[in-house]
Amino acid sequence: GEPSGRAPLKAGQWKLEWSPTRQLLPTPGCPLRCLLPLHSSQDDSFKGACDHNGVITDLEPDILECEVKWALESITTNKASGGDGIPVELFQILKDDAVKVLHSICQQIWKTQQWPQDWKRSVFIPIPKKGNAKECSNYRTIALISHASKVMLKILQARLQQYMNHELSDVQSGFRKGRGTRDQIANIRWIMEKAREFQKNIYFCFIDYAKAFDCVDYNKLWKILKEMGIPDHLTCLLRNLYADQEATVRTGHGTTDWFQIGKGIHQGCILSPCLFNFCVEYIMRNAGLEET
Structure with missing residues (x-):
């Protein structure tokens, strides 16, 4: 049966607790706690480009079958599933099917x-780093995502690449490839x-x-x-990818319920390095360090 109140349930040193909505979630002190949503609304910066259903009407060129084939063949094998x-x-x-x-x-x-x-779902696996394994801060996490989703993510990454090459400082x-x-x-x-x-x-x-x-x-991104x-x-595709995304934490002691994530780009996601580079470029420009 369900435990009463908010009594913590320990899975090793990764504590899980029952929330008021009866979800089993990472407790305060868990490295994943910072990913829980602080707010649920996203701004309306792109409403002008959307129709009445919130869909972007000015679309980029369609995805080709050859892009899907390339993306599928480029995914590394012998990797854990999402x-x-x-x-x-x-x-x-x-293959072709x-x-x-x-x-x-x-x-x-x-x-x-x-x-x-x-x-839009991720399975977080905590991996111990150096130091005391009893401390939550001495763990890093990897995110396992659906292999099928990686096909779309690789195509989206390729479409973003030309803009990244143009915008990022030398x-x-x-x-970055080749560096x-x-x-x-x-x-x-x-x-x-x-x-x-x-x-x-x-x-x-x-x-x-x-x-x-x-x-x-997210909104700043x-x-x-x-x-x-x-x-x-492309931005709308990214916004909707991150909207209402969910995750679970899997350890040797069990798995949490699915919980919503409201912050952060995924560790291990194909798009994350590209998105983070855009953020760093923005920081450097506003710090007055761009080359003139």
């Missing part, structure tokens, strides 16, 4: 901007050598964003995308 339990290998075995079905679903989402609820190397830490280490070394040669002082500032992905506010020139159609 909440639907369907492995990506099943789609890859079905799977491509046709997924193309139909993706095209329907593209036109209506409405996502299947299963594609000095931004994080989460890595070796390049930046080489740049730092070159700067240090030149500073020593000309006897100049140099100063380095290393910034670590605490819970970077988890701290992204949509405004940033609009400022970066992202088409309303």
